[in-house]
Amino acid sequence: MKKEIKILSIILTTIIFYLLLQGCSEDSPTKPEGNNVPALSSKTIDNNGGTIKTDNIEIYIPPGAFQTGHEIKILNSSEDNLFSTNAASDFFVVDGLPPEFAAPIKIKIKYKGTLSDSSFVAIGENNFISSLNEETISYHLISAKDSAGFLIAEIPPINNQSLGKSLVNSSVNEDKLSISFGAIAGYVSYLSSKKHFNINTPSSVLTQAYDLADYLESAYLKIQGIGFKYSKRTRWPIEVTVKRFKKPDVYGYTSASIWGNNYGYLEFNFDKMDESDNMKVTAGHEFFHLVQDLYDPRSGYSKRRTPMPNFWLNEASSVWSEALFVGNSNYVSSVFELNAFDILKGAKTGDTDPNDGTVTQDYGYGMSSLIKYITNKYGVGKLAEIYNKISEGKTPFQAVSSVLPINVGFTWHSFLKSLFSFDIYKSDNFRPALLSSYATGEHQKFTIKNASDSLATYKSKLSDCSATIFSVENQFKEMSSNAMLQFTCKDWKFQIYKYNSSSSELIGAGKDTLTVENYKKLTDDGYRIAAVLYNDDYDSPFEHSKDYQMEIRVLAPQTISWVDFYVEYTGTFEYSDSDTTYTFTNDATIGEFVRNVSSVINGNSITISQDSTDSYYQRSTKIQLTFDDINNPTNIVDFAFDQTENGTYNTKEISSVVGSNVSFSTEKYGNTGTRYIYTGDISQYLSKLSFLRQQTIYDNSVTSTELKSYESQGKIQIIVEYK
Numbered sequence: 148m149k150k151e152i153k154i155l156s157i158i159l160t161t162i163i164f165y166l167l168l169q170g171c172s173e174d175s176p177t178k179p180e181g182n183n184v185p186a187l188s189s190k191t192i193d194n195n196g197g198t199i200k201t202d203n204i205e206i207y208i209p210p211g212a213f214q215t216g217h218e219i220k221i222l223n224s225s226e227d228n229l230f231s232t233n234a235a236s237d238f239f240v241v242d243g244l245p246p247e248f249a250a251p252i253k254i255k256i257k258y259k260g261t262l263s264d265s266s267f268v269a270i271g272e273n274n275f276i277s278s279l280n281e282e283t284i285s286y287h288l289i290s291a292k293d294s295a296g297f298l299i300a301e302i303p304p305i306n307n308q309s310l311g312k313s314l315v316n317s318s319v320n321e322d323k324l325s326i327s328f329g330a331i332a333g334y335v336s337y338l339s340s341k342k343h344f345n346i347n348t349p350s351s352v353l354t355q356a357y358d359l360a361d362y363l364e365s366a367y368l369k370i371q372g373i374g375f376k377y378s379k380r381t382r383w384p385i386e387v388t389v390k391r392f393k394k395p396d397v398y399g400y401t402s403a404s405i406w407g408n409n410y411g412y413l414e415f416n417f418d419k420m421d422e423s424d425n426m427k428v429t430a431g432h433e434f435f436h437l438v439q440d441l442y443d444p445r446s447g448y449s450k451r452r453t454p455m456p457n458f459w460l461n462e463a464s465s466v467w468s469e470a471l472f473v474g475n476s477n478y479v480s481s482v483f484e485l486n487a488f489d490i491l492k493g494a495k496t497g498d499t500d501p502n503d504g505t506v507t508q509d510y511g512y513g514m515s516s517l518i519k520y521i522t523n524k525y526g527v528g529k530l531a532e533i534y535n536k537i538s539e540g541k542t543p544f545q546a547v548s549s550v551l552p553i554n555v556g557f558t559w560h561s562f563l564k565s566l567f568s569f570d571i572y573k574s575d576n577f578r579p580a581l582l583s584s585y586a587t588g589e590h591q592k593f594t595i596k597n598a599s600d601s602l603a604t605y606k607s608k609l610s611d612c613s614a615t616i617f618s619v620e621n622q623f624k625e626m627s628s629n630a631m632l633q634f635t636c637k638d639w640k641f642q643i644y645k646y647n648s649s650s651s652e653l654i655g656a657g658k659d660t661l662t663v664e665n666y667k668k669l670t671d672d673g674y675r676i677a678a679v680l681y682n683d684d685y686d687s688p689f690e691h692s693k694d695y696q697m698e699i700r701v702l703a704p705q706t707i708s709w710v711d712f713y714v715e716y717t718g719t720f721e722y723s724d725s726d727t728t729y730t731f732t733n734d735a736t737i738g739e740f741v742r743n744v745s746s747v748i749n750g751n752s753i754t755i756s757q758d759s760t761d762s763y764y765q766r767s768t769k770i771q772l773t774f775d776d777i778n779n780p781t782n783i784v785d786f787a788f789d790q791t792e793n794g795t796y797n798t799k800e801i802s803s804v805v806g807s808n809v810s811f812s813t814e815k816y817g818n819t820g821t822r823y824i825y826t827g828d829i830s831q832y833l834s835k836l837s838f839l840r841q842q843t844i845y846d847n848s849v850t851s852t853e854l855k856s857y858e859s860q861g862k863i864q865i866i867v868e869y870k
Contacts, residue, residue: 184240186220193217204239204328205255205297212250212304217323219243224327226284229391230269231417233349235259235298236330238271244324251301256291258298258330264350266291267334268300271327285402285414286388288331288347298330338384339364344413348389355420356389359430362472363387363413366431369471370438374531379441382409385434392416398429401436411437424473428480431472435465442534459497460543462511464530467518482512484576488585489513490566493613493682494544494555495689516571520562521551523571544612544687556685559612560640560656563679567644569651579651582644582677586618593619593699595626601701611689614681617697621670627703632663634678636697641680647673662750666701708868710755712770712788713738714804716829716836716861724850735854737802737838738864739768739790751777751784764794772865782810783823783865797843805835809863822866829861 190199193216196209201221208219224238235258244252254268267288291298335353337346339360344367348356363385371377398419404410413433419426439461455461470478486509489496496510521529529550536546548554565571569579586592593603600623609615619632634643636659643655643663655661663669663676682693714737721730741757752773759766771787774780785807792800809825809832825832838854 184222184225186222186242187239188221189218191216191218200255201239203237203257205253206241207253207255208248209250209252212248212252213245214249217243217245224329226271226327227393228329229284229286229393230329230331231391233331233333234329235262235266235332238269238327238329240325240327242323242325244326246324247304249304251303254300254302254328255294255297256328256330257296258293258332262293262332264333264335266293266298267331267347268298269327269329269331270302271329272324283393284327286327286390287386287412288334288388291330341367343367343384344387345384346387346389349417352389352417352420355423355426358423359387359389359415359420359426362427362430363434366434366472369431370435370468373471373527375438375534376531377438377441379408380411385437386412388412388414389417389420390414391418398422398425399433401433401440403437403440408441411440413437428469428472432465432469435468436461439464439534442538444538444540457537457543458507459511459514460533460537460546462508463514463518464534466512466515467522467530479572479574479577480512480515481576483515483572484574486510486512487516487572487577488581488616490516491585491614491616493610493689494685494687495610497543516566517547517562519571520565521547525551542687544685544689548685554685555612556683559614559681559683559685560642563614563681564642564653564656567642567651567677567679568653578648579646580648582616582646582651583618583620583675586616586677591615591617591697593617595619595621595623595701597623598625603699605697605699606695608692608694609680609682610692611682611684611686614679617678617680617699619676619678619699621666621675626667626670626701628667629703630667631702632666632676633660633700633702634662634697635660635700636680636695639680639693639695639697640683641678641697644677644679645669645674646677647675651677660750662702664748707753707755709740709742710770710772710868711738711740711864711866712786713864714788714829714833714836714861715864716857718838718854718857720838720852721855722850722852724844725848730855735838737788737790737804737836739766739770739788741768741770748777751775753777762795764792766790766792772867780867784808786865798840799842800838800840802839803835803837804833806833806863808832822864824865825863826861828859829863830857830859832863 187201188199190197192199192208192213194211194213196207196212198205198207199219199221200206204221206219206221220242222240222242224240226238228234228238236256239256256268258266268291269286269288271284271286289300289302291300333349333351334347335350337348337353337356337360338344339346341364344360344363346356346360392414395416395418397416399413399415402412402414404412415426415429439457443455443457466480466483469480470476489506489510490513492506492510496506497514518530532550533543533546536549537543541549544555551558567582569577583592591605594600605617607615617634634641638659640658641656641661642653643661644651645654645663646652654663661678666676669676678697678699680695680697684691684693716735716737717732718735719730719732721728739757741755752771755770755772757768759768768790769788773784773786775782775784786804786809787806788802788804790800790802792798794800836854836857838852840852842850844850
């Protein structure tokens with residue numbers, strides 16, 4: 148690319164936006180100086196105009212510029228010189244300018260020494276910078292003429308059309324502008340290849356400014372390529388200033404203008420210009436902030452004077468976009484890594500007043516994971532759709548929910564699953580091992596050191612679209628091999644993960660109670676367990692919160708050795724063969740002694756199956772029992788018995804019993820067994836009692852004996868033997 152240097156020449160209308168940039172101070176957000184700095188000169192100037200001056204600076208206000216009288220002061224600036232050797236004068240503050248004036252104001256500043264390259268007057272104003280989340284003085288350079296030791300420049304008129312609102316009967320009439328001025332030399336201007344960016348830079352870093360221009364043009368195309376439009380900005384190029392920053396570790400930032408979409412601009416740190424990789428990312432990130440401002444439907448005045456409702460969404464989207472500019476889909480932003488777990492704080496955090504915006508900004512950095520989740524699942528075009536909804540006046544969460552098939556609340560489970568399975572982002576500084584560190588600042592970290600560490604209880608509350616993490620680590624080597632880990636949080640939904648230093652896997656999700664049944668083996672394999680409890684309520688403005696009580700128990704259930712199951716009853720049976728049918732009444736028993744040949748435990752339920760064979764029969768038996776508490780049972784919630792027997796002499800018997808909610812009288816059976824016995828009206832508890840015996844006789848005909856009914860009085864006995 149051919150590099151072409153053009154000396155900065157800025158038409159007067161471009162200067163407007165530098166007088167008032169986006170700010171947040173309560174009383175006088177435009178003032179870069181405190182009220183205690185003594186005035187070098189002071190004069191009241193009205194509709195007749197006038198001049199206020201010192202030996203080194205002169206301000207000329209022409210007749211008709213002001214509608215009424217205003218006391219104008221000139222003060223020394225107490226700000227550090229951020230232009231270093233490029234500063235050709237001291238810096239001054241002109242205080243008391245009205246927020247609108249009808250004619251251009253002329254500035255004359257006496258310079259020192261010999262001018263080099265091109266000369267400018269720097270105009271600085273105190274602005275709220277979203278990327279810094281604080282106010283700072285931002286500067287723009289105005290082309291100036293040399294006249295007998297002075298640099299001369301003009302500030303064009305300000306009118307209320309730029310404010311996007313009438314100034315009549317508005318509090319803006321009470322505001323006064325305070326603007327810093329200083330003479331600058333040794334700067335040049337470079338216009339980018341596509342003429343979208345004008346870089347104003349010290350000549351010493353001009354080569355790096357060429358690269359910066361390319362980074363910005365690349366960002367222009369990439370942001371446009373994912374569906375964002377620039378039609379609300381009609382004035383190009385965007386002005387870019389390179390200078391030193393108060394905070395030397397900051398690479399760059401964006402300033403939006405009170406004058407509307409056409410006057411946003413960018414600043415980059417002179418001392419960081421050699422760090423090409425970081426400057427590439429910063430250029431894209433900060434340019435995206437300017438694009439986002441095009442979708443903010445508020446007036447220029449409102450954007451500057453009121454909290455930014457899209458603060459978290461803007462930061463989340465810009466952090467996500469950094470991967471576009473480095474060309475690496477696996478890229479993870481360092482600011483995301485620092486704030487990844489801030490998403491746990493909930494949706495209300497995103498609605499926090501930006502005047503207390505540190506929390507909101509950090510939340511936005513962390514919520515870049517939600518933006519990546521959405522773009523991964525639904526395509527990058529969804530992000531532009533979200534901002535189209537912002538331009539219609541929707542809040543960030545409303546905008547996100549309106550473009551998704553389901554709202555953010557219904558998305559919360561799957562988003563958290565992707566996040567904590569580390570499918571969205573994963574890096575050295577955002578990895579599974581950190582789950583234990585972020586178990587609510589280790590206050591919800593349960594470490595099992597001995598047998599007495601069997602229960603941990605945590606109480607707190609969660610707001611809408613938030614979450615919290617519980618971590619469990621086993622250091623008890625003698626833990627029972629069949630130990631289980633049980634999480635109980637009534638009326639709450641949560642997820643269970645097994646994780647180590649390199650991986651995290653969801654192993655359970657549900658409500659109320661979840662159990663990790665092979666806990667000891669998992670710990671032997673080097674895993675820890677984390678539970679993510681979440682509130683997926685979505686009720687704007689997210690003022691509500693819910694109390695939770697999470698109990699984490701270590702369980703070592705006894706192994707069930709065998710079950711003896713019998714139902715004794717008096718039944719009416721029907722016998723039939725090819726010649727006759729008759730009924731009879733008889734006492735009968737259905738049941739079996741079943742050893743724990745094959746059993747499956749699922750929470751408080753157990754399924755036991757047994758197949759047995761001898762010279763007389765082949766029998767298949769299955770028993771299902773659900774206890775109120777399998778570890779300390781007092782009754783059986785429901786039970787089922789099914790048995791099929793194929794015997795000698797071509798016989799087949801099929802028996803089935805199903806029952807529920809029986810309040811048994813219980814007693815110990817031997818040293819380890821528990822006997823459940825119920826005697827009385829068994830019909831009210833049995834939903835099914837059936838028996839069928841069939842036999843094929845010598846002429847291949849079939850006889851059958853079938854239970855048709857049973858008397859209410861009977862007996863149920865179940866003996867459970869624990870090891």
